[in-house]
Amino acid sequence: MAWWVIPAMVASTAVTVMGIQQQKKNLRANDAWRKYENELNFNYEKQKRLTEEKKRLSLARATSGASGAQMFTGSSLLVAQADIEEFETDMWYLEKGLWTKTQAQDAELAGEIANANFAIGQSLFSTAASVGTYQQNQKLLNSKGVVT
Amino acid sequence: MKIPRYTSNLGSAPIQSGRSLTTGVGSAQGMANLGKTMLDSITQFAAAKQEIELKLRDQEITNLKTLAEGDSLMAANDFNFGLEQRKDYNNFQPDYDGMWNKHTAKVKKDRFTDKKGNFDQYAWEQYEPFHNKAYMQGKVAVQGNISKARNAQSVTAYNTNYDATTKSIETSTSVAQVTGNWQEWENGTFAKYSGLATFDQGTLATGYDELLAKSNNQMMLLQSGENGKTPIYKNPQGVTATDWSKVAERAADPTVKMYDVQGNELTVDDPARADFIKNAQQKSAEQDTFDTNQIAVNDRNTSDSFNARLGKVYTGVPDATFMEDVNKSNLSGDQKKKLNADYLAAIKALKDKTKYWDTAEGQQTDAIVTAMVLSGAIDTEEEKSVVLKLVAEGKIKPTRGDTLVGTIEKQQKDANAHKVSMYKNAIKVVLKEAGADPNLMDAIQGQNLDAQNVDSVLASIFGSGVDATAYTAVNNLTRLIAEGEKKGISMSDMLLNTKSPHYIINDIVQVYKDQVKTDKIRNYEAKAKAFISADEDTKKFGDYRIDPVGWANYQTSVQTTNTQNQVPPRGDNESINDYLLRLQAWNKKQAQSKTGLPSFMQSDVVGGTSTQNMIVLPTGNE
Numbered sequence: 228m229a230w231w232v233i234p235a236m237v238a239s240t241a242v243t244v245m246g247i248q249q250q251k252k253n254l255r256a257n258d259a260w261r262k263y264e265n266e267l268n269f270n271y272e273k274q275k276r277l278t279e280e281k282k283r284l285s286l287a288r289a290t291s292g293a294s295g296a297q298m299f300t301g302s303s304l305l306v307a308q309a310d311i312e313e314f315e316t317d318m319w320y321l322e323k324g325l326w327t328k329t330q331a332q333d334a335e336l337a338g339e340i341a342n343a344n345f346a347i348g349q350s351l352f353s354t355a356a357s358v359g360t361y362q363q364n365q366k367l368l369n370s371k372g373v374v375t
Numbered sequence: 376m377k378i379p380r381y382t383s384n385l386g387s388a389p390i391q392s393g394r395s396l397t398t399g400v401g402s403a404q405g406m407a408n409l410g411k412t413m414l415d416s417i418t419q420f421a422a423a424k425q426e427i428e429l430k431l432r433d434q435e436i437t438n439l440k441t442l443a444e445g446d447s448l449m450a451a452n453d454f455n456f457g458l459e460q461r462k463d464y465n466n467f468q469p470d471y472d473g474m475w476n477k478h479t480a481k482v483k484k485d486r487f488t489d490k491k492g493n494f495d496q497y498a499w500e501q502y503e504p505f506h507n508k509a510y511m512q513g514k515v516a517v518q519g520n521i522s523k524a525r526n527a528q529s530v531t532a533y534n535t536n537y538d539a540t541t542k543s544i545e546t547s548t549s550v551a552q553v554t555g556n557w558q559e560w561e562n563g564t565f566a567k568y569s570g571l572a573t574f575d576q577g578t579l580a581t582g583y584d585e586l587l588a589k590s591n592n593q594m595m596l597l598q599s600g601e602n603g604k605t606p607i608y609k610n611p612q613g614v615t616a617t618d619w620s621k622v623a624e625r626a627a628d629p630t631v632k633m634y635d636v637q638g639n640e641l642t643v644d645d646p647a648r649a650d651f652i653k654n655a656q657q658k659s660a661e662q663d664t665f666d667t668n669q670i671a672v673n674d675r676n677t678s679d680s681f682n683a684r685l686g687k688v689y690t691g692v693p694d695a696t697f698m699e700d701v702n703k704s705n706l707s708g709d710q711k712k713k714l715n716a717d718y719l720a721a722i723k724a725l726k727d728k729t730k731y732w733d734t735a736e737g738q739q740t741d742a743i744v745t746a747m748v749l750s751g752a753i754d755t756e757e758e759k760s761v762v763l764k765l766v767a768e769g770k771i772k773p774t775r776g777d778t779l780v781g782t783i784e785k786q787q788k789d790a791n792a793h794k795v796s797m798y799k800n801a802i803k804v805v806l807k808e809a810g811a812d813p814n815l816m817d818a819i820q821g822q823n824l825d826a827q828n829v830d831s832v833l834a835s836i837f838g839s840g841v842d843a844t845a846y847t848a849v850n851n852l853t854r855l856i857a858e859g860e861k862k863g864i865s866m867s868d869m870l871l872n873t874k875s876p877h878y879i880i881n882d883i884v885q886v887y888k889d890q891v892k893t894d895k896i897r898n899y900e901a902k903a904k905a906f907i908s909a910d911e912d913t914k915k916f917g918d919y920r921i922d923p924v925g926w927a928n929y930q931t932s933v934q935t936t937n938t939q940n941q942v943p944p945r946g947d948n949e950s951i952n953d954y955l956l957r958l959q960a961w962n963k964k965q966a967q968s969k970t971g972l973p974s975f976m977q978s979d980v981v982g983g984t985s986t987q988n989m990i991v992l993p994t995g996n997e
Contacts, residue, residue: 229421229424232417232421235413235417236414236417236418236421238413239410239412239413239414239417239481240409240414241410242406242407242409242410242413243406243408243409243410243411243414244407244410245406245407246403246404246405246407246409247403247407248403249378249402249403249406250400250403250404250407251434252403253397253398253400253403254396254400256399257394257395257396257399258396259736260392260394261394261396262543264390264392264394265389267390268388268389268390269385271385271388271390272388275383275385278383282380290544296911297512331924332396336396337397337398339397341804343949345609346407350407350410350411350414353411353414354414355533357417357418357421359884360418360422361418361422361425364421364422365425367429368425368428368429368432368928370417370497371432371434371436371497371499372427372432372495372496372497373428373429373432374705
């Protein structure tokens, strides 16, 4: 038996496994980066909407003041309340959108990691089969008196 | 008044990096892919390496199996080959097992154990079925050899018994004796071997027929005489022999009753009796020819003896009983008359003051005869008699005659010694070129061949079942020499003079050098050596004369087309003495015709007198 054949098979498998582990690391890094990007966009959107709402309220107050109407009383109060509720509803959905995207991305990452883990298993199994076949053949050869 | 105000225009979610969850994962994926590729490559390499190792191992095992299988097959084969010369068949199987155990250990060590002493069990197990198969194949062959050896011993015992019975039958002197010998063989030996699976029944059947025929022949021979005795007579040599003319006459007489060994009457028309009659008539004719020739030889010897006495008369020594002795001799009337006249002439010449050999004519006669002798023109027995006659007639001085006769005999011996030496060297060259062992050459060299024993020694060596091709090579050499001599080519031209167009050694060597296979030669050497060592043990060399039966077998074995050289085989019921006497006549004819054999092998020129006997008679009795 050539002494180095089985170590070489194991070493080649190790290379494969290391490659797949590296893939998993990349997947996780990509996931983190995408989550970070989503959160940035969410916060940007949130901030932007808050700013716009602030401007609208300011404008509304200025407009009301100029008209001489009593601010946030009577019907204006109802209008203002309706606008705030809509704004809050939008913000709620915005937050839910981020959550949903994150969940989907987690599921996608889990699938990729599982795939990589399967690839590692496949590689290990293939190596075991090769080593086993080699050893079995070597036994046959030895039984025929081949000394190597 | 309305104060202008800033209005944000970034819109909703202004921060958009465009980053997805998998942004930047590519580099890590490359690393993962690298690891995967590495594993694939290593796995692929390991599999390929193992496959190659397996193939190499399989090939290694195949090689080991093939080599070991070859070793095992060869070990089994070698063992069986070695059994061919062995007779102890009871030891074959245990010896084989012992050999195989040693061989198994050797194969395990040589083929399946490395230099560090590690035994390759797996490869051995792959090979083991072949090992066991080779063992079983060898064992089957061993069992075959056991059967052969056992059968050979049976055959030897049978043959010994058969030969002894044959001799007993041939030497039987009464009908009862023949019948007794036959019945003993039929009820004893034949019944014992009949139906025996280990004995060739064809041999037995042939032996039965041949022995029955011999018995019946002996029966007829004995019944052809009066009172159950074979007719005999004394031949011109003074030897008592079977009278074949009487045998033939009585065998052909229908009134003479004859019975076979089983009690059946044999009429004259019976095939067995008819054959017997024909054979007897043939022998009678041969006997007659021989007797006639022998009478001529006897007459010549007698004449030579009287001529020698006449030579002494010329020296001044009277021979008072000469004429009386001549008249008592068996010579013809004319010969007696001539000798008596010569005697009277000799007596008369004693009174002459001047002898004939001192006259001018006498000197001239002496000169001519001397020249003829010294040149070799006079070199046969018949020609030697002429010199004796000249002495007896007073033409040559007796002392001169003695010298000339001595010279003739010396030249006969010298000439033949020279030829024998050339012949012997030629044989050595032919055998050497054919790849024979130098030791065999030394053995032949050491036999001290001479004109009297060259043929017997060589015939014995080559007649002992040697390789047929080597045998043929030497035989053809002999034939070529004989043919050459017939055409007047000298042996020195044929064997020594390399520039002569008649030089034959190169041709013989060319023909047989490539043809004679090493194994045949080795086989021949082994047999020749065995023969030589056997004879050295019994110290028989030097006592041999030609073995006529061996010579006849030799002629048959080489299937010569020269029928003049076919030695007549010994008759079924012919005694040794009769046969040898008959062979003398045959041999004399051969010598006279000067054909078929080199001159030094022909009886009339092998040194000195009585040469016919030297060729055909063994020393002592058979």
